[in-house]
Amino acid sequence: MSNFIVHEKAITGGGAAVHALVIGVGDYPHLLGGSGALTPSHDGMQQLSSPPVSARAVADWLIADFRHPDHEIGSVALLLSENPTAPYVNPVTGTETVVERATYDNIESAIGGWKARGNVSSKDMLIFFFCGHGISQGDSMVLLAEDFGKNPHNAYSTAIDFLSVYEAMQQAAAQYQCFFVDACRASSDTLGTNQGRQPLQIGPREAAESRVGPIYYSTLGGKDAHGRPGRPSVFTEALLAGFRDFGATDEEGDDDWRVSNLSLFGALEFMMDREKSSGKPIVQVPEAASFTKKFYICQLPDTPKSTLVVESRPAERLTEASITCRINGAKIAERGPEPGIDWAVTVPTGEVSVSSQLASDAAPRPEITTRARPPYKRLRMDLA
Numbered sequence: 001m002s003n004f005i006v007h008e009k010a011i012t013g014g015g016a017a018v019h020a021l022v023i024g025v026g027d028y029p030h031l032l033g034g035s036g037a038l039t040p041s042h043d044g045m046q047q048l049s050s051p052p053v054s055a056r057a058v059a060d061w062l063i064a065d066f067r068h069p070d071h072e073i074g075s076v077a078l079l080l081s082e083n084p085t086a087p088y089v090n091p092v093t094g095t096e097t098v099v100e101r102a103t104y105d106n107i108e109s110a111i112g113g114w115k116a117r118g119n120v121s122s123k124d125m126l127i128f129f130f131c132g133h134g135i136s137q138g139d140s141m142v143l144l145a146e147d148f149g150k151n152p153h154n155a156y157s158t159a160i161d162f163l164s165v166y167e168a169m170q171q172a173a174a175q176y177q178c179f180f181v182d183a184c185r186a187s188s189d190t191l192g193t194n195q196g197r198q199p200l201q202i203g204p205r206e207a208a209e210s211r212v213g214p215i216y217y218s219t220l221g222g223k224d225a226h227g228r229p230g231r232p233s234v235f236t237e238a239l240l241a242g243f244r245d246f247g248a249t250d251e252e253g254d255d256d257w258r259v260s261n262l263s264l265f266g267a268l269e270f271m272m273d274r275e276k277s278s279g280k281p282i283v284q285v286p287e288a289a290s291f292t293k294k295f296y297i298c299q300l301p302d303t304p305k306s307t308l309v310v311e312s313r314p315a316e317r318l319t320e321a322s323i324t325c326r327i328n329g330a331k332i333a334e335r336g337p338e339p340g341i342d343w344a345v346t347v348p349t350g351e352v353s354v355s356s357q358l359a360s361d362a363a364p365r366p367e368i369t370t371r372a373r374p375p376y377k378r379l380r381m382d383l384a
Contacts, residue, residue, distance in 0.1 A: 006099065017124045066298055104158035135187070175209045182233055215288065
């Protein structure tokens, strides 16, 4: 295997490949709490524990769980900046790999190799995932490599101009390209007069087919993204849940469940909004760009899960109700009276029966049957 690659497979028989580049940056020596000299351009940014965990989780899913009717994983390249460091264990082969650090030079080299692998066939798909510190100003956005601020006179000499990478990747032959940016997009006074570096030269697309390249940002422009100490970030957890279950649709009604670029974003919106609806302090809204047409990112091996969201009319009566969910008569979930404007429960996709009972009721009210589908089904019960 070449540098940065933790999983590689030759695609035979004329099949199409998926080439992924996954980057997680949490250890920043020149930001607050780092091991090196503090850069004057730190803007209050500190060390992060969530990005390396997020990147490992995405790499694991790509290697072990990715499925597609027309594509196979051809390669996964991984860069991690973490403290302490640990080898990456391939979830399929068990092979341990010492992962290279996500310095600017390594990221630039990895992007070049990723582009080269994606320049073989127009049938191939490319996936880019970055989790770490980011800064934006207007339409500009930079992603911070591990060694951001190493040069005290030019901190941005080790930052990546993300949109220049996106534009330059139009030159790659692979028609389908997905970009996932899990980073803050808060503004910085210094970014207004500085820009990150361009790892690739921008030029015209030479392939016959136009590039379809959706971008998924973990948060709105000018807003923060949120990690969880030692766990995947809010966005990454929603992204992986979308790939595994909640972003799937069977558009032909034939139980062929696939995740498209469009259905995935719907799942991200719903799942990240649930953070707010559940009363958690995190409020984060994803954003997408450059959706030109629909395509399928992955296929599920079986029927996905869905979310059933139970509400009541009038809304305040839900807090007084005991609710039970059943499938084919078997109880799968229940809750007693508790605070909340709704109750969200993960259920198998398909028919679900829901009954309710207030303290004043002599018996449970008649069941209501509904069909749950990803990402969610909303059921409003009359509890007057």
